[in-house]
Amino acid sequence: MEEGLRVILTKEEIEAKVGELGEILSREYEGKNPVLISVLRGSVYFAVDLSRKISTPFTLDFISISRYGGGSNPFGIVRITKDLDVNISSRHVLVIEDIVDTGLSLNYLLRNLKTRDPASLKVCTLLNVEGRRIANVPVDYKGFDLPDIFVVGYGLDYKEEYRNLTCIAEFKGGEEK
Ligand code: IMP
Ligand code: MG
Numbered sequence: 001m002e003e004g005l006r007v008i009l010t011k012e013e014i015e016a017k018v019g020e021l022g023e024i025l026s027r028e029y030e031g032k033n034p035v036l037i038s039v040l041r042g043s044v045y046f047a048v049d050l051s052r053k054i055s056t057p058f059t060l061d062f063i064s065i066s067r068y069g070g071g072s073n074p075f076g077i078v079r080i081t082k083d084l085d086v087n088i089s090s091r092h093v094l095v096i097e098d099i100v101d102t103g104l105s106l107n108y109l110l111r112n113l114k115t116r117d118p119a120s121l122k123v124c125t126l127l128n129v130e131g132r133r134i135a136n137v138p139v140d141y142k143g144f145d146l147p148d149i150f151v152v153g154y155g156l157d158y159k160e161e162y163r164n165l166t167c168i169a170e171f172k173g174g175e176e177k
Contacts, residue, residue, distance in 0.1 A: 005152070005162075005169040009144060014126075014154060014168065017143045018046070021124065022053020024141065025094070030056045034092040035118075039109065040064035040082065042098035045155035045163070046126045050096065061086045067105055078108035093118040097125040098155050099146075100139055107135035127151065127168070 001007060036058050038047035044062075051060055064082035093113060100106055106123065113121055124141035131148045152158050153165030162171070 001169065004172050005165075006172065007167050007169050008146070008149070008151060009154075009168040011166040014143075014166075015049075017126075018049050019053055021141055021143060022050055022055075025050070025124065026053070026055040029054070029058065029092060029094070032092045033057050033059070034094050035059045035061055035084075035086055035088050037084065037088075037093060037095045037113075038062050039095065039097050039105075042155045042157065042163075043096050043126075046098055047096040050124070059086055059091075063109070065105055065109055078105055080112065088113065088116050088118045090117065090119050092120045093122070095121070095123045097123065099127040099129065099151070100125045100137060100142075101129045101132050103133050103135035103137040106137045110137060126154070127156075 036047065036051055038044055038060065040062050041064070047060070051058065061084045062082065063080065063084050065078055066081050067078045095109065095113070097106060110121065122140040123138060125139055126143040127146050128139055128142045128144070129146050129148060149170045150158070151168050152162035152171045153168045155163050156168065157163045158171050
């Protein structure tokens, strides 16, 4: 492992957890034909692996949001930069996130999706950083709780780098969160 990176979750630990979540979600959404919404771009790796472990039919779609002001301004404006292609009205919706940190992006996204009248709206995140929460967002399914550290790998980046790591590692000297 490169200097400055410390493995937090191995490939095997992630795989096992994704399998567990897939089983839970397969039961939960049996016969409901849910819409799985992957939040671009970080959650794509998780969403693809998780969806392969879901044994009941679903629709997969993508949405992209961006927050202006970045890490230095947590209250920056959020906007949708790529919207869904499917109509989620009366559908059971599951938002798939890589990490819920301050919760600000997710809070905006959930409020926006609610206006489209889904039959239900839930959240599944691989990583949860409760200690940094600013917006009180519901997390219905989660993989791992993390302390307040900056992580990369398995879709998560630092300036677009490290998304392709198969493990999740702490990035030291990462940006101030
Ligand atoms: P929020 O603070 O919950 O709004 O998180 C917004 C987004 O910031 C997440 O969906 C990630 O894309 C990114 N993010 C938050 N924490 C980390 C981290 O530790 N590493 C990499 N990206 C992160
Ligand atoms: Mg994200």
